[in-house]
Amino acid sequence: MNEEIKPYTISIYTENNIGLLNRISAIFQRRTINIESLTTSQSEIENVNRFVIVVNITEAQAEKIVKQFEKQIEVIRAYYHTDEETIYQESCMFKIKSDLLFEEPQIQNIIKESNARIVTVNKEFFVLEKSGRRNEIESLRRDLNIFGIMQFVRSGRISVTKEEMKITEMLSAFNN
The missing domain is CATH 3.30.70.1150 (ACT-like. Chain A, domain 2)
Structure with missing residues (x-):
């Protein structure tokens, strides 16, 4: 079964710790996935930051990556969404x-x-x-x-x- 590659928006809610960006980018690098866009800012929750990352991948890859992010100590939750599921x-x-x-x-x-x-x-x-x-x-x-x-x-x-x-x-x- 050949899954469709399409843009996914990955949202990662994290504590604001030094070195986290390196570990996040390393997860993509190990899978040879190019990051199309990356933004980080304060989230709606005090002392919690949110990364918004856009990548062109399959849904199976998105699921695996989100699980990988949630193994990081500072990551509180990670999600993935299609363009149709977001306002951007x-x-x-x-x-x-x-x-x-x-x-x-x-x-x-x-x-x-x-x-x-x-x-x-x-x-x-x-x-x-x-x-x-x-x-x-x-x-x-x-x-x-x-x-x-x-x-x-x-x-x-x-x-x-x-x-x-x-x-x-x-x-x-x-x-x-």
Whole structure:
């Protein structure tokens, strides 16, 4: 049986300990799985961080990886979800020469049509911010590339699940 390879969002709730990122990436490295995106931040629970990792794998691989993460001492819980089970976005910023904002009327149309937002403008450059799906960000990048992009940066995926994860209740029960 040949399982379909598709994007999975892996969420790992952890204590914030030094060296954990190395161990997490080593689990993917041992299985020769490339990480498409990785974001880490405070979770909805105080003193608990959340890693959001996107990988293209089979469901069987996702199950094994989640079990492997839960063997790590600092990992409280790990989950995997398909794109259909999550609401997700990425964020990006573009730095572009200011002259273009005033000399190229097309730039203003691109900004408006893409729902990007101007964060700052000065004599040398302006900075655009855009949040959305990766394909929307890539489309904007292609449109702006024609005019020249001085700098570009994109975040990893941030996501929430459509279904309740019940991690908060589990942790409060665990702490009592």
